[in-house]
Amino acid sequence: MGQRLSGNAARVGVALAAGALAAAGLGGCSGSSAGGSGQPASPASPVASDAAGGVALKYATALFSPSPGRARAYVDPASRQAFRLVVSGTAGARMRARGLRVGETRLDGDVAVTTLLGRLCKTTPGAAPQCVANDDPASPNPIFKIATQQQPDGTWLVTLATPVGR
Amino acid sequence: MTALTHLNHSRRSLARISARGGTFLVALALCLVVTTWRGPVNASAGARPGNRAQAAARTLGVTMGADGTLHFTRPRADRLPLGHVHRLTVAGSHRPDGSCEFRGQLPAAATAGGWYAEEVARNVRTCATTYVVGTLTQAALRQLSGASASPPTMASAPAGRAAGSALAGVSPATSYALGYTKTQWIDPVNITITSQVMNFKWPLYGAGGTLSASWPSYTFPYDGWSGGTTFSGFNTLSDNSGWWVRADGHFVNYDFAALVFFLLGLSGWLACGAPSSTRADFYHHPKVTGYRSGSRSSTWTNSVSGACSNLVHVSAWGGSGWASA
Numbered sequence: 001m002g003q004r005l006s007g008n009a010a011r012v013g014v015a016l017a018a019g020a021l022a023a024a025g026l027g028g029c030s031g032s033s034a035g036g037s038g039q040p041a042s043p044a045s046p047v048a049s050d051a052a053g054g055v056a057l058k059y060a061t062a063l064f065s066p067s068p069g070r071a072r073a074y075v076d077p078a079s080r081q082a083f084r085l086v087v088s089g090t091a092g093a094r095m096r097a098r099g100l101r102v103g104e105t106r107l108d109g110d111v112a113v114t115t116l117l118g119r120l121c122k123t124t125p126g127a128a129p130q131c132v133a134n135d136d137p138a139s140p141n142p143i144f145k146i147a148t149q150q151q152p153d154g155t156w157l158v159t160l161a162t163p164v165g166r
Numbered sequence: 167m168t169a170l171t172h173l174n175h176s177r178r179s180l181a182r183i184s185a186r187g188g189t190f191l192v193a194l195a196l197c198l199v200v201t202t203w204r205g206p207v208n209a210s211a212g213a214r215p216g217n218r219a220q221a222a223a224r225t226l227g228v229t230m231g232a233d234g235t236l237h238f239t240r241p242r243a244d245r246l247p248l249g250h251v252h253r254l255t256v257a258g259s260h261r262p263d264g265s266c267e268f269r270g271q272l273p274a275a276a277t278a279g280g281w282y283a284e285e286v287a288r289n290v291r292t293c294a295t296t297y298v299v300g301t302l303t304q305a306a307l308r309q310l311s312g313a314s315a316s317p318p319t320m321a322s323a324p325a326g327r328a329a330g331s332a333l334a335g336v337s338p339a340t341s342y343a344l345g346y347t348k349t350q351w352i353d354p355v356n357i358t359i360t361s362q363v364m365n366f367k368w369p370l371y372g373a374g375g376t377l378s379a380s381w382p383s384y385t386f387p388y389d390g391w392s393g394g395t396t397f398s399g400f401n402t403l404s405d406n407s408g409w410w411v412r413a414d415g416h417f418v419n420y421d422f423a424a425l426v427f428f429l430l431g432l433s434g435w436l437a438c439g440a441p442s443s444t445r446a447d448f449y450h451h452p453k454v455t456g457y458r459s460g461s462r463s464s465t466w467t468n469s470v471s472g473a474c475s476n477l478v479h480v481s482a483w484g485g486s487g488w489a490s491a
Binding site: 060063081082083084085086087088089090091093095113116120122130142143144145146147158160163164165 | 228229230234290427428429431432433437440442476477
């Protein structure tokens with residue numbers, strides 16, 4: 001079997017990872033700072049929250065409709081080629097959502113991450129539906145999160161180039 | 167969905183990944199994020215959507231054509247000094263679980279020197295795979311896979327005398343040939359997830375001597391790997407012209423998909439097929455056939471199933487000598 005880090009190496013790895021992340025200016029990936037200030041991100045302003053969260057909800061609603069390709073309208077142009085993978089990933093399955101609504105939206109500069117609430121189900125031929133639900137507005141589960149980015153014209157669109165995790 | 171246990175722990179998984187694979191996380195985060203995160207706000211007045219789209223496509227390294235074919239757009243092959251480059255499309259097959267199994271075989275003549283093959287396109291409906299294939303010098307191969315001429319041996323067996331060979335009386339171990347086949351699973355930003363090598367040393371010209379083999383493997387230091395490698399043993403060709411050996415590697419991991427979800431959220435989950443678990447199974451079956459004449463051939467069969475398996479691609483290469491994982 002392959003190489004595994006020993007306990008010491010793992011501890012070194014922690015330090016390296018933390019240092020490298022800091023050096024790369026990616027602290028926001030794990031610490032989610034607002035505007036690079038080093039402070040914890042705060043919930044978005046009501047206007048930004050509504051706008052970003054609304055787009056995230058429309059995107060998810062479209063993805064779980066019979067025509068998931070419609071969700072492309074809510075995707076940042078820079079992410080539209082990658083978006084094909086999103087639609088193709090579940091080709092052959094029936095995806096449905098129930099009770100989708102916006103939970104918490106957190107703002108980090110021009111990027112917002114919205115947590116959705118509701119129930120997501122996948123049905124494949126010959127198999128029972130598989131569902132996952134979230135009722136925690138601040139759930140850490142990444143599959144209920146969508147990142148959006150403010151565009152030059154002030155609108156918000158889904159981006160696939162920003163980590164949703166915190 | 168009880169099987170979603172692992173998804174709910176993905177945050178902790180990422181902490182483990184950070185601890186054990188900091189370099190990988192940084193590399194992946196940099197590749198996926200830096201080009202578009204934050205910076206474009208002030209620069210956006212001059213940004214061209216077309217350019218940004220191209221940048222995003224480059225960083226992800228996987229795109230899908232209108233016909234449903236996955237294209238791996240940043241193969242390592244682009245950076246290797248390959249000779250005689252050509253494309254080879256190989257039919258694949260579906261495994262019982264619906265995943266694809268990919269085969270590759272190069273004729274003995276093509277593998278006489280060093281060679282390299284990497285998947286650049288995959289039709290998920292037919293499982294047909296297109297490889298870019300080329301030759302590599304032994305020096306380039308050594309740099310690529312750490313091949314050496316003096317192997318540590320993990321298994322050996324008497325080759326026996328060649329039945330009916332006119333050379334049966336020759337003193338054993340007059341000379342040997344060494345060869346290997348190596349396969350890798352590679353993630354969307356060209357980080358090796360897992361690799362498997364089959365090394366083989368065999369005697370030439372019908373002499374006696376000893377068959378030797380090793381089958382080192384590598385798994386990226388995510389947490390939670392399981393599985394391992396089984397060795398086929400030494401098998402004599404039906405016409406007694408040589409032997410073949412194969413390594414059967416099967417490695418299971420839960421953190422690769424968790425990382426994809428961490429980065430892409432709901433979109434990543436859907437791109438990965440909305441799996442009910444983050445489990446992914448990676449299989450390798452590199453094989454070396456060594457002939458008494460000194461020639462060799464390489465074949466490989468690889469498959470991957472489970473979460474996010476559509477985002478990884480395979481490479482294979484081989485040459486003379488003995489490779490590390």
